[in-house]
Each structure stands twice: as structure tokens, then as C-alpha cells.
Amino acid sequence: MEHHGQQLRLVTIPLQRVKCVFANTTSGAWTLTLPAGTLGDEISFIDYAGTFDSNALTIAPNGSEKIQGVAASLTVSVERAANTLVYTDGTQGWLLKNK
Secondary structure: OEEOOEEOOOOEOOOOOOOEEEEOOOOOOEEEEOOOOOOOOEEEEEEOOOOOOOOOEEEEOOOOOOEOOEOOOEEEOOOOOEEEEEEEEOOOEEEEOOO
16 A cells, blocks of 8 residues: 555554555555454455556455455455455354445
8 A cells, every 4th residue: 555655564454443445556465454353344445556466465354253254364356356344243254245
């Protein structure tokens, strides 16, 4: 991500401060680690520069939480991808709102 010309890398995102991540992978792939989920929490991500196809965004769950019912990271490699993850519970974890 870039902010005023500076390159930023996100490791964890506190949901109370940030609910949308404009992910810029122009200079390389990186990993976004989700915060611990609470029922109804949402976080959106957007391919800011249209480079997920060449430098993927990896979305990692927090600790043992799940994404789409699986305790594994989600790799987003589609150019201009944008979606929202919603936290449901300990069984399914974070689910994509749109597919």
C-alpha cells in the first residue's frame, strides 16, 4: 500500500479503526492478517492498483480461526478483485459476502 508516497505493509488490522483495505501489491505480494473475529465484523479489500494477478494478496486468519470454513489463508490473484469478509462463528470463520 502507498500513503503519501511511502510504501506500507499491513500485518494486523484493528477493525475498530479500519474496515476497508486498499491493497497495493505493485511492488510485491504481501499478506494481510485478519484480526480476531467477532460475530458480524466485516473487512473489505480492494485491488487498488490492479496488480493482484501478478502480485497476489494473501489473507491470513488470526491464529486458529478459519476463512471459508478452512483453517488456511486465502490467496487473491484476480486483477481488480474486491470483496468483503464477514465473521460468522468458530465453525465457518470469515466468509466472503460475494463470490
